[in-house]
Amino acid sequence: MASFSLSTIYIVLLLSLVSLSPALSSKCNTQKFSHKRVYDNCVDLPKLRANLHWTYINSSVSIAFIAPPASPDGWISWAINPTGKGMEGSQALIAFKDPKLSSMIVQTFNISSDSIQPSKIAFNVSNMSAEKSGKHMKIFATVFLPANMTTINQVWQVGSAVDSNGIPQPHAMSPANLNSVGELNLLGDDSISPAPQPSESSPAPAPIGKKNGGVSMMKMKIGNGFLIVMLIVSSIFLIVI
Template sequence: MASATQQQQHRRAMAVVLAVLLTAMPMRAASGGCEGDKFPAGRSYAHCAALPKLGARLHWTHDARTGSLSVAFVARPAGAGGAGWAAWAINPAGDGMKGAQALVAFRPSPAAPYAVNTYNITGYKPFGASSTAIAFRPTELAADDVAAAGEVRLYGKLQLAPGTEVVNHLWQVGSAVTAGAPAKHAFDKDNLEAKGKLALSGAALAPAPAPAAAGAGGSSAAKGSSAGGATTPSGAKPSPAKAAAAAPVLMLLALAVGFIATV
C-alpha cells in the first residue's frame, strides 16, 4: 500500500496531468476542422466540413424536400493582406471547372465592400465584372471578412432540384481583382485539386477511386485529369491526420489512468 507521502505526490501529479488535458483538448479542437468558425447573429448551419485543399471550410444546411441549400464558404484569398477573391461552385455536369455554377466573393475596388457575383463557367476565359445567370436560383448573397484571419466568408442560398443528395463541388481562391472583376487564379496542385463530392445530408463519402493510368492507346484527357477527394463533414470518422493530432492527448489520458491505478 502506498504511503501517505506517495499518495500526496500522486495526487499532485494527477492534478498536473488533468490541467494539461483540460488545456490541450480545447486547443486540439480549435486548431483544425470547421467547428471553430463563428458567424454573425442569425447565421447557423447544420453541417460543416474542412475542405481538403486551400485551407477552406464549408458550412451548409439542406432541405431535401424543397431543394433549398444555404451555404457559408470560408477561405483566405491568395493575395497579400487578404487581397483577391474566394469562390465556391456546384457543377451539375461534371467534376471540372467547365460547367460550374459559381458564387464569387470579392471587392470590386480596394475601398468597396465585398460583393458576390454569380458565374456560369462555360469555358476557360476570364470572369467579367458583372454576374451571369446560373442554373440554381441564388438568393441571400452576401460576403464579409474576418480581418484578423485574412479570410472571406461567402454566404448564399441556392435552389437545387428537390431530392438532390450528392453534388460535385469546387472551390477556389485568387490573388487579384482587375478592372472590377476577379483575375485568374494560380494553377498549382492545390488549386487544380480543389474539388470533390459533397453529401448534402452531412454523411461522409468514400473518396472516389483514382482513374486508371492511361496506356499507350489511352486518351490525353485521361492522362491530364486528377481525381478530387470526397468531403468529410464534421462528425464523420476522423482522418489519419486528425487521429495523429489526438495522439498526445491519448498518451496523457493513459498517464492519468496509470496514476489513478497506483493511488
Template sequence: MPRHLALLLPLLLLASPAATRLASAACAGEKFPAGRAYASCEDLPKLGASLHWTYDASKSSLSVAFVAAPAAAGGWVAWGLNPTGEGIAGAQALVALAGAGAAAPAVRTYNITGYVPLGKASTPLDFPATDLAADAAGGKIRVYGKLQLRKGMKAVNQVWQVGASSTGGAPDKHAFQADNLGAKSKLVLAGKAPAAAEAPSPALAPEAGGPSAGGDSGAGASSSTAPSKSPNAAVPAAGVSAPALLALALVGFLAAVW
C-alpha cells in the same frame, strides 16, 4: 474526488471521439452577422477555407456561407458545386471580389462550361441562386447564397478557389500550387460521407497559362485541360490514437493507486 480519479478524467476526455471532433472543428468558431446561422460546417482540406450550410431536404434548398482569405488584398474567393464532374468545368460557382476601400465584396455567379476567360457579367446557374451577398472580416471574404438543388440530391462535388486580383470586375488567374489544384471534395447533404471524401484528388487544372478555377480573365487562355491526376492515398494523421491514450490513462491510474 480522489486524486487518482482527478488525474484520470482529463485523459479519458482527450481520448473521447466527441472531444477529437470538437478540437478539429475550427469552422465552429466563425461568427456571422445576426440572422445568419447554419446547421453544419466543414473545414475544407485546402486553402484554409470553410463551408457552412443548411440543407432543407423537403425543399431541396441549400443555404451556404463560404469563408476564405483571398490570395492577396484586393483578390477574390470562389466556391461552387459541380453535378457533372470533379473538376472546374461544369461547376456552378459563386465568386466574391474584394471591394474597394470599405465597400462590400461584389458577388458574381458563373456557370463554368469550360476553360475560357470569365467576364464581369454573371451567368445563370443550373442551380438557381438567391439571397446572394458577401462581406469581409478579419482578412477573409464570406460569400452567402441559397441554391435550389435537384430533388433527391444527397451528395455533390464541390470546388473552391482563391485569387490575388481582378481586372475590370472579373477575377484574374489564381496560382497553380498544390493547394490550388487540390481544392475539391464531395459535399454530403444526407447520409454518411464516403471514405474518398477524406482524401480528395487534385482538381483538374488548365494547361500552363490557362484560366483559373474560379474563372480567369487572362488573355490567351486555353480551353483544353491537363490530364487529371490519380487520387492520392490517404495519409494517416500523426498523433496518438484514442485507444493509446486510454491505455496511458490506465497506467497513470494504476500508478496513482499504488
C-alpha cells in the same frame, strides 16, 4: 512516492491536454455570422483553410463559405460542378471587393473555359451577399437544385487579384489549389461513397459531408487524445505501484 506520482500524473495530463488544443482551435463550429444566420451542418474543408456551412431543405441549399483570399485584394469562390469533379464546368459563386465601389460583392460565373466572365449559371440562386471580416471573406447564398440531388461535386478556390473591370485573375497552381475539390453529401449523414482514385490529370476529390462535420472531426480527435491520456496514466500507476 505518492506525492511524486501525483505530480507526474498532473504533468502528463497537462501536456496531453496541450497536445489536444489544435482540435479546439478555430473550427467551423465556433464561427458566427451576421444577421443571426445559422446552419444545420458545417465542415472544415481540407484545402485552402476554408470552411463550409450549409442547410439543405426541399432541393435548396443555403450556404456560407469562408476562406482567406490569397491576398487582401483577392477573391474566394465556391462552386458546384454538375458535370464533373474538377474546375471546368463549375457553376461558381465568386466574391471580391468591387474595384469601383470598394464594397464586397458576389457574382455567378459559369467556368466553361479559360475566359472568366460574369454569367448565368445552371442553378437559380437567391440571397447572394458577401462580407469581409479580418483576413477572411464570406459568401452567402441559397442555391436551388434539381429534385433528389443530395450529393454534389463541390469546388472551392482563392485568388490574389481582381482587375479594374471586376474580373478575378487566375489562381495559383499549387497542390492546395489544384486539389480543392470534393464530394459533399447535403444530407449531412455518413452515406457518402469513397472518392474515386485520382488520375494524373485530375486532382483527388475529398469525400466530405458528415453532420456538423467540423464538430465530428473535433470530437474524434479529442476522444482519441483522451484515450491516449488514460493509457499513459494507467501505465504510470502500474510503474509507481
